Structures are given as C-alpha cells and as structure tokens.
Amino acid sequence: MPTLSRDRLPLPAVWARLFVLLVAICSFMPSAFALSYDDIINKGEISIAVYRDFPPFSYRQKGALVGIDIDIARYIAQQLHVRANIIEQTADENVDDDLRNAIWKGHYLGGAVADIMLHVPYDRELALRNDLVVLFGPYLKEEIITARNIAKLGKDATLALFRYEKIAVELDSLADLYLSGAFGGSIRANLLHFKTTEEAGQAALRGEVAGLMGPRSQVQYSLLSGLEQFDLGKVPTPGLTKSDWLIGAAVKNNYRQLGYAVEDILASMVRDGTMAKIFKQHRIEYMPPSLDYLAGAGRQ
Structure with a gap:
C-alpha cells in the first residue's frame, strides 16, 4: 500500500485546510450583508x-x-x-x-x-x-440650469449665444449630451469639457468660458466664490426631454x-x-x- 509523502495530504485534509483559510480571510473582511x-x-x-x-x-x-x-x-x-x-x-x-x-x-x-x-x-x-x-x-x-457670465452676456442670455461664446460642461453629463446636439450641433465647437462640474466652474470663475451648464446644486457649489458674477437659472432647452x-x-x-x-x-x-x-x-x-x-x- 503506497504511503503519502510529507508534503502531500489526502484530499479531505486539503479541503479542510482550504476551509479554515477561507474562514480566516472572511473574518478580516467587512460584512457583505445589509441589516434589517x-x-x-x-x-x-x-x-x-x-x-x-x-x-x-x-x-x-x-x-x-x-x-x-x-x-x-x-x-x-x-x-x-x-x-x-x-x-x-x-x-x-x-x-x-x-x-x-x-x-x-x-x-x-x-x-x-x-x-x-x-x-x-x-x-x-x-x-x-x-x-x-x-x-x-x-x-x-434637482434640475439642469445654466450659469451665464453677466459681464460677458448680460442678463437673461439664452443658449443661442453659446454659438459664439464658450460654455463649460462635465464630460459625458446630461448637459454635455444635450449641448452637443442642440441647435443642430452649432454649440458643439464651443463646448469645453471637464472631469467634474466643480472643475468646469473653476474655468468659469477664471473667465475661460462665458457659461456653465449642469445640475443646480453642483453649479451653485462650483461658483460659490464668485456667484454674484453669474446669472443662474433655467433657460429654454428645446429637445431636452427631462430637465429636472x-x-x-x-x-x-x-x-x-x-x-x-x-x-x-x-x-x-x-x-x-x-x-x-x-x-x-x-x-x-x-x-x-x-x-x-x-x-x-x-x-x-
């Protein structure tokens, strides 16, 4: 009858050791279950x-x-x-x-x-x-709004002005998707993309763009240090099926x-x-x- 070498264990013993190892690992992991x-x-x-x-x-x-x-x-x-x-x-x-x-x-x-x-x-x-x-x-x-630089655009400016002025958006956001196709795509060339709405707001505060579009709460937060410079609010967005x-x-x-x-x-x-x-x-x-x-x- 063949004998087992010191570094080989019978299959049940292997599974037993694996089970003990798994229990030890799980004991250090956060709970994966929600509570009632x-x-x-x-x-x-x-x-x-x-x-x-x-x-x-x-x-x-x-x-x-x-x-x-x-x-x-x-x-x-x-x-x-x-x-x-x-x-x-x-x-x-x-x-x-x-x-x-x-x-x-x-x-x-x-x-x-x-x-x-x-x-x-x-x-x-x-x-x-x-x-x-x-x-x-x-x-x-929550709702989509546009912040418009008052010094550059005046009060109550519409989106049509961004065919000639630059506007900042968060990349791949609802605002980005909308402005890329709005007005026959005539605004697309003036879109500046940023990783976050906060970064887009910083560009607006530096005067690199004349406007910013995004969710109201995030737009307000991103412009807090210079909010008085901007006219914030909803503007006509033809073709946008869900603005809030x-x-x-x-x-x-x-x-x-x-x-x-x-x-x-x-x-x-x-x-x-x-x-x-x-x-x-x-x-x-x-x-x-x-x-x-x-x-x-x-x-x-």
Missing part, C-alpha cells in the same frame, strides 16, 4: 452609502467627510438613536451598478454592503430595472420596514424645515419635492 430594521436597532448602528468625491453632497475637506448628504445621514441615525457608519461609494458606470455595489450584492473587489443608500434618482424606469431594491423618500428636486428629477434613497427589497422608517424621517425633515436648513448651511438653494411624494406616496 430590528438588527440595526439591536446593533446600535446603521450603514449609509454616499457617493465619494461628490461636492456639495459628500466629499473630503481637510480629511473630514462633509457635505449635505453626510448631514442627512447623521440626522437619520440620530432619529433612529443609532450610530452612523458612512460608506463612501465610488460611482460606477451607471446608477444600476451603484445600486448593485452599495445595496444588494457588493462590489466584486469586496467591501461592505450598506443598509441604505442616499442620493438615488427617484425614477420609475430605474426602479423597474432594479427589482432587488426599493426606491423611496425623495428629499430633493427627484433625488431619494434606496434599500434592499426585503428590508422595507427600514425603508418605511427612514422615509418618515426624510419626509419630516422636508416638512419641518430641517432639510432646507442643512442646504442653507452649505450655501446651496434647496428645492423640495412636491408634497405628493412625501411619506409613502407612490414608492418606486
């Missing part, structure tokens, strides 16, 4: 996903995590009487990927799954494509009780002025959702 409402209360902690490097909503300032969504996350935890574990979520190719990474599966490179995620578009089509999550609690109305949208939160589809609890908190924040106060502290104009959307009206 009862689990959160018992544990005394809720994990909330926000976008990384996304001013004015969630970003690092002198190493500290700050922003509108950070304040909202901490307020939610306070109302639930638990600690807030805020998870910075790197934006993927699209929101569908972000929901998968943050809420119901986790990133393929590893990392924790959050109990809820903030700053998710409250959109029916998005909800239908992602049946493993529930979208709820719209707390902000709602922002809410998301939870895994089998944790609806948690969603209901957080939804009530968000609705209360909108109604009692807490949400507006948070935005004001960050010097950003707050646009609330319609009251019809608050506290359970038409959960996606």
Whole structure:
C-alpha cells in the first residue's frame, strides 16, 4: 500500500485546510450583508452609502467627510438613536451598478454592503430595472440650469449665444449630451469639457468660458466664490426631454420596514424645515419635492 509523502495530504485534509483559510480571510473582511430594521436597532448602528468625491453632497475637506448628504445621514441615525457608519461609494458606470455595489450584492473587489443608500434618482424606469431594491423618500428636486457670465452676456442670455461664446460642461453629463446636439450641433465647437462640474466652474470663475451648464446644486457649489458674477437659472432647452428629477434613497427589497422608517424621517425633515436648513448651511438653494411624494406616496 503506497504511503503519502510529507508534503502531500489526502484530499479531505486539503479541503479542510482550504476551509479554515477561507474562514480566516472572511473574518478580516467587512460584512457583505445589509441589516434589517430590528438588527440595526439591536446593533446600535446603521450603514449609509454616499457617493465619494461628490461636492456639495459628500466629499473630503481637510480629511473630514462633509457635505449635505453626510448631514442627512447623521440626522437619520440620530432619529433612529443609532450610530452612523458612512460608506463612501465610488460611482460606477451607471446608477444600476451603484445600486448593485452599495445595496444588494457588493462590489466584486469586496467591501461592505450598506443598509441604505442616499442620493438615488427617484425614477420609475430605474426602479423597474432594479427589482432587488426599493426606491423611496425623495428629499430633493434637482434640475439642469445654466450659469451665464453677466459681464460677458448680460442678463437673461439664452443658449443661442453659446454659438459664439464658450460654455463649460462635465464630460459625458446630461448637459454635455444635450449641448452637443442642440441647435443642430452649432454649440458643439464651443463646448469645453471637464472631469467634474466643480472643475468646469473653476474655468468659469477664471473667465475661460462665458457659461456653465449642469445640475443646480453642483453649479451653485462650483461658483460659490464668485456667484454674484453669474446669472443662474433655467433657460429654454428645446429637445431636452427631462430637465429636472427627484433625488431619494434606496434599500434592499426585503428590508422595507427600514425603508418605511427612514422615509418618515426624510419626509419630516422636508416638512419641518430641517432639510432646507442643512442646504442653507452649505450655501446651496434647496428645492423640495412636491408634497405628493412625501411619506409613502407612490414608492418606486
């Protein structure tokens, strides 16, 4: 009967060692599971996903995590009487990927799954494509606006003037896609592309462009140091089918009780002025959702 050498183990022993190794590795990895409402209360902690490097909503300032969504996350935890574990979520190719990474599966490179995620578009089509999550609690109305340099363009300038003047946009954003084809493509040659809306705003402040187009909150934030130089607002955008949208939160589809609890908190924040106060502290104009959307009206 053949004998085993010292460096060969019988197959069951190999599997046993692999199992022990796997358990050891997993013990050092963050939990890959979201928690139910009862689990959160018992544990005394809720994990909330926000976008990384996304001013004015969630970003690092002198190493500290700050922003509108950070304040909202901490307020939610306070109302639930638990600690807030805020998870910075790197934006993927699209929101569908972000929901998968943050809420119901986790990133393929590893990392924790959050109990809820903030700053998710409250959109029916998005909800239908992602049946493993529930979208709820719209707390902000966002819209596309244009900032126009008053000294260069005067007041109430239209987009048509950007056939002759340069305008900055974030690369591959809704504003970029729209202006690339608007007015028969006559603005395309005057588009200056930047990695972020914040960088585009810096170009506008330096006078390199006469305007900036993007989401209201981000445009305002990017121009805070010289906001008085610009005329901000919506302008006629023929052909743009969706110029505004709602922002809410998301939870895994089998944790609806948690969603209901957080939804009530968000609705209360909108109604009692807490949400507006948070935005004001960050010097950003707050646009609330319609009251019809608050506290359970038409959960996606």
